[in-house]
Amino acid sequence: MQDYVRRILTSSVYEVAEETPLERMELLSARLGADILLKREDLQPVFSFKIRGAHNRISRLTAEERARGVICASAGNHAQGVALSATRLGIRAVIVMPTTTPLIKIGAVRRLGGEVVLFGDGFDAARAHAVELADKHGLVMVHPFDDPDVIAGQGTIGLELLRQHPGEIGAIYVPVGGGGLAAGIASIVKFLNPAIRVIGVEPEEAASMKEAIAQGHPVALDQVGLFADGVAVRQVGDETFRLCRELLDDIVTVSADEICAAIKDIFDDHRAIAEPAGALALAGLRRQVEDRTAPAGALIAVNSGANVNFDRLRYVAERAEIGERAEALLAVEIPERRGSYRAFIRLLGNRAITEFNYRYAPGTTAKIFVGVKLSRGETEKQEIIDLLTTNGLGVTDMTDNEVAKLHVRHMVGGRVDGLDNETVYRFQFPERPGALLKFLEGLNDAWNITLFHYRNHGADYGRVLVGVEVPEATRGDFLTHVEAIGFPYWEETENPAYRMFLDRAVTP
CATH class of the missing domain: 3.40.1020.10 (Biosynthetic Threonine Deaminase; Domain 3)
Structure with a gap:
C-alpha cells in the first residue's frame, strides 16, 4: 500500500486533468434522509475520470517508448484519456474499441487525435486484438486498469475526496469495471483513514469483481451486459483483484433499472446526465441506504463519466421510475x-x-x-x-x-x-x-x-x-x-x- 501511496502523491495527472468538485445532492439527501455527495468526474475534459490514469501512465514513458507510440483497448472513456494525453505529449495513439462502443465515444476519440480501430463485440475481444497490434507494430500498451501507474492516477480522486470533505465520511461508493478506480481510491483512503468504508458497485449483469472475490481469483464471466458499457468487463485484472480483495469493504450489485433511477437522481439534483457506468456508484449507495445497511456519516458516490449516446436516454427515461x-x-x-x-x-x-x-x-x-x-x-x-x-x-x-x-x-x-x-x-x-x-x-x-x-x-x-x-x-x-x-x-x-x-x- 505504501508504494501506491507514493505513486499517488507523486502522480502528474493535473497536467491534463482537473480537480473536480464534490457536490451535495440536496434533493436526494432530503428524500432518503442521508448526507449524500457526488464526486463530479463527469466534469473532466474528456467527461470521465479515465484521463487521470491514462496520463499518469503515458507521462512516465521513456523517450524511446514515446517514439514507438501507444496503443490501448477501451470501450471509450480510457480511449479518450489516452488520445488526449498522447496528443498533448506529441505521441501517436492507436485505440482499439469494441464495435458496440457508443458513437459519441468513437467520435470523441477521433477528435482528440486517436487512430480508432473497431474490433470485436466487447472489451475482451478488443483487448486481445490490441495485444496483437502492439506486438506487430512495437506499440506500448496502456492498460485501462491493470497497471500500477494507471491505478495510482485514479487514486488521486481519493486524495481529493479526503481533502474536500474533512468531516466524517461513512462510505465512498465506487463503480467497478476492471477495478482500477476502486483499487486506486481504496489504496489512499484506507492508508489515511481506515475507518472509511470503500464499497465497490457493479451491475448485476457484469459483476466480475464480485465473482473473482467469491472464487478467490480473477475469472472470466461467460457474458456481460452492455447497458453500462463503461464497466462491461468479463475479467478483472490480477493487480486490481489483489488490491480490491484486500481493501474493499463490500461489493454491491444493482439492476439496470436502479442505474436508470440513479441517472434521473443526478439529473434532478445537478441537471447533469451521467452515463450508466457514471451513475452506477450512486445506485449502489441508494441500495444500501434503502436497505438500511449504509454506515453513519457522509456517503459519497463517484460519478465516473458522462459519455452516453443520446438515444440511450429513451431507455433510461422508460425505466427510471421502475428503478426507483x-x-x-x-x-x-x-x-x-x-x-x-x-x-x-x-x-x-x-x-x-x-x-x-x-x-x-x-x-x-x-x-x-x-x-x-x-x-x-x-x-x-x-x-x-x-x-x-x-x-x-x-x-x-x-x-x-x-x-x-x-x-x-x-x-x-x-x-x-x-x-x-x-x-x-x-x-x-x-x-x-x-x-x-x-x-x-x-x-x-x-x-x-x-x-x-x-x-x-x-x-x-x-x-x-x-x-x-x-x-x-x-x-x-x-x-x-x-x-x-x-x-x-x-x-x-x-x-x-x-x-x-x-x-x-x-x-x-
Missing part, C-alpha cells in the same frame, strides 16, 4: 362490460395513471396493462394490489417482468374478428392528475370501447388512442357526444397503421 420504485406495472382482469374502465380507475382514486393499454377480445373478462405512479414504493404497490383483489379483480404484478417491460407493454392489441363497426379516434387532453378519469367519465356507455392506449410521456398533454363500436345509425349521435367532451380529437379509422396492424380487415 415510483411506478407499478400491473396486468389486471376486469369484467368485459360497459363501465368497467371507469369503475377500475375510480378504485385507484387520485393516483396518477402512467399507462393504460387494452384491446377487446371475445369473452367475459377484459385484460388491461396498466401503469400506476407510486409515492411510497413497494408498500403502496401492495396496497393497490390488495385493493383490486379485494374488489374481485385479478391482478398480476409485472413490475419486474422483463418481457412485459421490454416488449408486451408495446404489443397489447391485434386484430379482432366481429368488430364491423369499430371507429378509431385519437384524443388529446391536459396532462394532470385525474385527467384520464375525467376523459373516461366523458365517454358514454351507449358505445362499447374496443381499444384503448394511453402512456404518460412526460409531455404537457396526454394522448389516447380509442376504438369504439359505433353502428352507422348512431354515428351522428356519437360525434355530437365526442364534441361535447371538449378535448381535441382526430378520427384515425383510415390511418394505415391502424388498418395494417389492428383492423379486422386486411389491407390488400
Whole structure:
C-alpha cells in the first residue's frame, strides 16, 4: 500500500486533468434522509475520470517508448484519456474499441487525435486484438486498469475526496469495471483513514469483481451486459483483484433499472446526465441506504463519466421510475362490460395513471396493462394490489417482468374478428392528475370501447388512442357526444397503421 501511496502523491495527472468538485445532492439527501455527495468526474475534459490514469501512465514513458507510440483497448472513456494525453505529449495513439462502443465515444476519440480501430463485440475481444497490434507494430500498451501507474492516477480522486470533505465520511461508493478506480481510491483512503468504508458497485449483469472475490481469483464471466458499457468487463485484472480483495469493504450489485433511477437522481439534483457506468456508484449507495445497511456519516458516490449516446436516454427515461420504485406495472382482469374502465380507475382514486393499454377480445373478462405512479414504493404497490383483489379483480404484478417491460407493454392489441363497426379516434387532453378519469367519465356507455392506449410521456398533454363500436345509425349521435367532451380529437379509422396492424380487415 505504501508504494501506491507514493505513486499517488507523486502522480502528474493535473497536467491534463482537473480537480473536480464534490457536490451535495440536496434533493436526494432530503428524500432518503442521508448526507449524500457526488464526486463530479463527469466534469473532466474528456467527461470521465479515465484521463487521470491514462496520463499518469503515458507521462512516465521513456523517450524511446514515446517514439514507438501507444496503443490501448477501451470501450471509450480510457480511449479518450489516452488520445488526449498522447496528443498533448506529441505521441501517436492507436485505440482499439469494441464495435458496440457508443458513437459519441468513437467520435470523441477521433477528435482528440486517436487512430480508432473497431474490433470485436466487447472489451475482451478488443483487448486481445490490441495485444496483437502492439506486438506487430512495437506499440506500448496502456492498460485501462491493470497497471500500477494507471491505478495510482485514479487514486488521486481519493486524495481529493479526503481533502474536500474533512468531516466524517461513512462510505465512498465506487463503480467497478476492471477495478482500477476502486483499487486506486481504496489504496489512499484506507492508508489515511481506515475507518472509511470503500464499497465497490457493479451491475448485476457484469459483476466480475464480485465473482473473482467469491472464487478467490480473477475469472472470466461467460457474458456481460452492455447497458453500462463503461464497466462491461468479463475479467478483472490480477493487480486490481489483489488490491480490491484486500481493501474493499463490500461489493454491491444493482439492476439496470436502479442505474436508470440513479441517472434521473443526478439529473434532478445537478441537471447533469451521467452515463450508466457514471451513475452506477450512486445506485449502489441508494441500495444500501434503502436497505438500511449504509454506515453513519457522509456517503459519497463517484460519478465516473458522462459519455452516453443520446438515444440511450429513451431507455433510461422508460425505466427510471421502475428503478426507483415510483411506478407499478400491473396486468389486471376486469369484467368485459360497459363501465368497467371507469369503475377500475375510480378504485385507484387520485393516483396518477402512467399507462393504460387494452384491446377487446371475445369473452367475459377484459385484460388491461396498466401503469400506476407510486409515492411510497413497494408498500403502496401492495396496497393497490390488495385493493383490486379485494374488489374481485385479478391482478398480476409485472413490475419486474422483463418481457412485459421490454416488449408486451408495446404489443397489447391485434386484430379482432366481429368488430364491423369499430371507429378509431385519437384524443388529446391536459396532462394532470385525474385527467384520464375525467376523459373516461366523458365517454358514454351507449358505445362499447374496443381499444384503448394511453402512456404518460412526460409531455404537457396526454394522448389516447380509442376504438369504439359505433353502428352507422348512431354515428351522428356519437360525434355530437365526442364534441361535447371538449378535448381535441382526430378520427384515425383510415390511418394505415391502424388498418395494417389492428383492423379486422386486411389491407390488400
